[in-house]
Amino acid sequence: MNSVPTQTETEEREMIEAIEAMLPRFAKHRSALIPILQAVQQEHGYLSGGAMERVAEYLEISPSEVYGVATFYNQFRFHPPGRHQIKVCLGTACHVAGGDIILENFERKLGIRAGETTPDREYSVERVACVGCCALAPVAIVDGTVLGHMQPSRVEGLFVQFQVEREREEREKAEREPGGEQDA
Amino acid sequence: MANKTLEARFRGLRREAERRVQERQREGVPTISIVMSTCALASGAAETRDAIKETLERIKVPARIVPVGCMGHCYAEPLVVIDHPASGFPPICYHRIDAGIARVVIRSFFEDGDPSFEYVLGALEENDLVPPVTQFPRFNLEERVVMELCGRIDPGDIQEYIARGGYAALARALDGEPESVIDTIERSGLRGRGGAGFPTGRKWRLARSARSERKVVICNADEGDPGAYMDRTILESNPHQVLEGLAIAAYAVGADEALVYVRAEYPLAVKTVQKAVRDAEACSLLGRGVLGTAFDLKVSVFQGSGAFVCGEETALIQSVEGRRGMPRHRPPYPVEKGLWGRPTVVNNVKTLASVPPIVSKGADWFRTIGTENSPGTAIFSVVGNVKHPGLVEVPMGTSLRKLIFDVCGGIPGKKAFKAVQIGGPSGGCLPERFLDTPIDFDSLAQAGAMMGSGGMVVMDQDSCMVDVARYFVDFTQKESCGKCTFCRIGTRHLLVMLDRITKGEGREEDLEIMETLSHDIKAGSLCGLGKTAPNPVITSLRYFREEYEAHIRERRCPALKCRALVAFYIDLERCARGCDACVGCCPVEAIFTTKGRKKAIDQQRCVKCGECMVACPPEYNAVFKVSPPERAPVIERPPENGPAPAGNP
Ligand SMILES: Cc1cc2nc3c(=O)[nH]c(=O)nc-3n(C[C@H](O)[C@H](O)[C@H](O)COP(=O)(O)O)c2cc1C
Ligand code: SF4
Ligand code: SF4
Ligand code: FES
Numbered sequence: 001m002n003s004v005p006t007q008t009e010t011e012e013r014e015m016i017e018a019i020e021a022m023l024p025r026f027a028k029h030r031s032a033l034i035p036i037l038q039a040v041q042q043e044h045g046y047l048s049g050g051a052m053e054r055v056a057e058y059l060e061i062s063p064s065e066v067y068g069v070a071t072f073y074n075q076f077r078f079h080p081p082g083r084h085q086i087k088v089c090l091g092t093a094c095h096v097a098g099g100d101i102i103l104e105n106f107e108r109k110l111g112i113r114a115g116e117t118t119p120d121r122e123y124s125v126e127r128v129a130c131v132g133c134c135a136l137a138p139v140a141i142v143d144g145t146v147l148g149h150m151q152p153s154r155v156e157g158l159f160v161q162f163q164v165e166r167e168r169e170e171r172e173k174a175e176r177e178p179g180g181e182q183d184a
Numbered sequence: 185m186a187n188k189t190l191e192a193r194f195r196g197l198r199r200e201a202e203r204r205v206q207e208r209q210r211e212g213v214p215t216i217s218i219v220m221s222t223c224a225l226a227s228g229a230a231e232t233r234d235a236i237k238e239t240l241e242r243i244k245v246p247a248r249i250v251p252v253g254c255m256g257h258c259y260a261e262p263l264v265v266i267d268h269p270a271s272g273f274p275p276i277c278y279h280r281i282d283a284g285i286a287r288v289v290i291r292s293f294f295e296d297g298d299p300s301f302e303y304v305l306g307a308l309e310e311n312d313l314v315p316p317v318t319q320f321p322r323f324n325l326e327e328r329v330v331m332e333l334c335g336r337i338d339p340g341d342i343q344e345y346i347a348r349g350g351y352a353a354l355a356r357a358l359d360g361e362p363e364s365v366i367d368t369i370e371r372s373g374l375r376g377r378g379g380a381g382f383p384t385g386r387k388w389r390l391a392r393s394a395r396s397e398r399k400v401v402i403c404n405a406d407e408g409d410p411g412a413y414m415d416r417t418i419l420e421s422n423p424h425q426v427l428e429g430l431a432i433a434a435y436a437v438g439a440d441e442a443l444v445y446v447r448a449e450y451p452l453a454v455k456t457v458q459k460a461v462r463d464a465e466a467c468s469l470l471g472r473g474v475l476g477t478a479f480d481l482k483v484s485v486f487q488g489s490g491a492f493v494c495g496e497e498t499a500l501i502q503s504v505e506g507r508r509g510m511p512r513h514r515p516p517y518p519v520e521k522g523l524w525g526r527p528t529v530v531n532n533v534k535t536l537a538s539v540p541p542i543v544s545k546g547a548d549w550f551r552t553i554g555t556e557n558s559p560g561t562a563i564f565s566v567v568g569n570v571k572h573p574g575l576v577e578v579p580m581g582t583s584l585r586k587l588i589f590d591v592c593g594g595i596p597g598k599k600a601f602k603a604v605q606i607g608g609p610s611g612g613c614l615p616e617r618f619l620d621t622p623i624d625f626d627s628l629a630q631a632g633a634m635m636g637s638g639g640m641v642v643m644d645q646d647s648c649m650v651d652v653a654r655y656f657v658d659f660t661q662k663e664s665c666g667k668c669t670f671c672r673i674g675t676r677h678l679l680v681m682l683d684r685i686t687k688g689e690g691r692e693e694d695l696e697i698m699e700t701l702s703h704d705i706k707a708g709s710l711c712g713l714g715k716t717a718p719n720p721v722i723t724s725l726r727y728f729r730e731e732y733e734a735h736i737r738e739r740r741c742p743a744l745k746c747r748a749l750v751a752f753y754i755d756l757e758r759c760a761r762g763c764d765a766c767v768g769c770c771p772v773e774a775i776f777t778t779k780g781r782k783k784a785i786d787q788q789r790c791v792k793c794g795e796c797m798v799a800c801p802p803e804y805n806a807v808f809k810v811s812p813p814e815r816a817p818v819i820e821r822p823p824e825n826g827p828a829p830a831g832n833p
Binding site: 134 | 222223225226227258259261407408409410411412413416417448449450486487489490491492503504505506507508509565567568569573574605609639641643647652655656659665769771772791793794795
């Protein structure tokens with residue numbers, strides 16, 4: 001899977017430092033395992049190997065045990081997500097309403113499969129089970145916002161929107177940086 | 185009341201809450217309630233709220249904007265209620281109010297005194313000016329016990345709940361013996377709403393009589409069923425009714441610790457419950473010495489992390505203990521030995537939310553609703569191909585037909601009803617002839633489906649029952665914890681066969697094998713997941729066998745759903761030359777221009793997304809779908825880069 005970028009060493013180090021600071025908030029008790037993993041992922045978007053090892057050490061259980069628990073649950077991710085996180089619901093109502101076609105559109109547009117991140121780390125796509133908005137099926141969750149009544153044409157629209165945003169950001173960045181290239 | 189401190193404390197709380205709520209009403213400013221649940225937000229409720237705020241500021245009308253939870257009318261979101269007694273109008277409920285419409289409605293209501301009838305869903309009270317919502321079947325066929333206050337109060341304001349009579353049942357329970365609470369629940373006949381319908385009173389009695397110093401009560405809000413979202417809605421809309429039920433349960437069984445297990449996919453529900461717990465603690469309704477009595481209850485919120493099997497109570501307990509959520513053998517049952525080895529009661533959200541009304545109004549009152557063996561109400565999320573999808577609370581025993589056609593408006597788009605899937609991934613698909621089945625625990629089980637947690641997916645003629653069965657087996661197969669061989673490998677085999685059939689590669693003997701295998705999986709699995717996983721296969725084989733046969737014998741999908749078995753084509757007679765609407769929408773550029781300058785589809789390239797069928801203007805309707813794919817006429821693609829077709833055809 002070469003479309004899954006791996007984390008850099010600096011990133012890993014920063015993640016462990018952040019976890020170090022956070023751990024004392026939790027009881028040194030097995031029952032804190034899932035809440036800790038949830039907090040790490042909340043903060044960093046995924047669980048790195050080093051992070052899981054550190055958690056194991058803190059709770060005095062084996063790293064493979066931590067890994068075994070984390071992989072059991074659908075919530076946990078082991079690769080960095082994209083800057084824009086796209087999730088497509090494939091629950092029953094969304095299935096009946098054509099959720100798979102929506103997912104396929106995202107996959108095709110980005111050239112990746114569900115569960116992967118684009119090499120530039122801009123986008124990741126995932127499938128999720130019901131998010132509880134079945135009356136609005138098919139549903140996609142884009143950067144945490146639930147979008148109901150998805151249509152393939154809205155997939156196009158989203159990317160246009162992202163593109164516009166990105167161009168604006170780049171323009172602003174160029175303007176802020178003195179001496180940077182500026183179009184007259 | 186016998187306990188003076190308890191009585192005084194609760195009366196004080198209630199008076200204070202009523203005073204605050206009345207004070208707001210006296211100010212004379214209009215109240216505008218906006219539904220802000222997850223489903224409403226997904227329909228743009230936040231933008232609607234902002235537009236309303238902005239417009240009110242612009243026209244300088246002071247108003248109180250109150251976020252409320254979901255009323256169940258998800259098809260009509262965003263929903264807004266304007267309550268302005270001084271206007272002479274009753275409280276009016278508006279539907280499908282996007283930001284643009286919101287500006288119009290607010291201006292015309294407050295500037296011109298015109299309630300914009302075109303956006304009105306109905307008035308919330310009987311009156312002579314605006315037709316009340318109670319005239320719609322949607323409202324008058326429902327009977328709300330659990331959801332009575334959903335959408336009517338601000339879930340973030342404990343005062344509103346108390347002012348409406350909330351926590352009175354807890355005060356009453358605490359004033360009596362735990363035994364008498366259990367008696368009431370037992371006499372009410374309340375059965376658990378988490379799926380199996382186990383009598384709640386009996387469960388509590390077992391836990392009460394278990395010998396242990398410390399006991400635990402868990403509210404199960406894992407709601408892993410795809411297509412079901414009642415528990416999310418209740419927690420987002422009226423969390424205190426659930427917490428009140430939880431506290432009563434804890435008192436009844438003698439627990440000093442309680443847990444709300446909510447799935448992490450429901451971030452808003454998690455936040456709402458967390459706040460509700462803090463607020464209830466601040467009012468001495470939870471925590472140490474509840475209402476001045478000797479009853480302590482520590483309540484915490486645990487986020488489940490997305491594994492369907494964790495809704496099963498023993499797996500749920502494992503996951504709280506920080507392990508993989510693997511179901512374990514019962515006995516011992518959780519009521520004997522559960523979380524940390526302590527006797528543990530696990531109850532569903534709806535079960536707990538039914539408790540306060542029963543304690544307040546009595547067991548006999550509860551028995552007047554529903555049927556003999558399934559008293560009370562049932563809450564369903566009716567979704568899929570219905571006109572008015574959403575949450576519905578009806579008395580147990582209501583027929584499927586009434587629910588789907590009268591309450592939810594039937595099937596949209598002049599299509600025919602095909603089946604309804606009840607009971608989540610492990611329920612069954614029932615065909616038309618079961619529409620008059622009363623919905624309760626026993627009749628559904630007889631029909632081969634089950635009550636489950638109340639997800640109901642309605643399907644029209646365009647759903648393929650083989651595909652649906654494949655979908656569910658795929659789901660349970662992925663969610664199997666893997667402990668039992670039959671569940672792990674058996675469902676895998678079912679899936680392989682179903683996959684094959686939906687691709688047109690099924691074999692005649694597959695059907696027999698699937699039938700025997702299904703029964704073996706049921707017999708050989710430990711927990712409810714494996715025991716029920718083959719249900720969708722069994723019911724669809726029983727009621728829709730001819731559809732399986734068409735797939736196997738004719739490589740044909742009668743519903744035109746299975747992608748490997750359909751093809752799209754353009755009818756050259758109907759295609760408008762040069763309209764081109766289909767070309768732009770095709771994501772893979774499969775549509776080309778024929779020599780006659782009409783359009784045709786390159787079958788090799790087509791990914792069968794169906795976009796062209798939607799894009800082709802209705803006056804032409806030139807795109808068709810057929811099964812088997814060979815039925816699509818073959819049209820050669822003219823050589824690429826050739827001279828562009830010019831002039832006359
Ligand atoms: C695979 C599986 C998944 C389940 N999921 C849920 C669930 O999401 N919510 C729930 O309340 N009960 C679920 N149950 C049922 C619980 O095990 C348990 O019976 C229920 O929470 C008891 O509550 P009640 O007595 O109020 O019905 C599930 C059972 C199985 C076998
Ligand atoms: S039946 Fe399936 S999910 Fe249940 S315990 Fe066995 S393997 Fe796990
Ligand atoms: S959209 Fe319909 S009418 Fe128009 S070119 Fe395509 S097939 Fe023909
Ligand atoms: S099935 Fe997609 S939100 Fe429920």
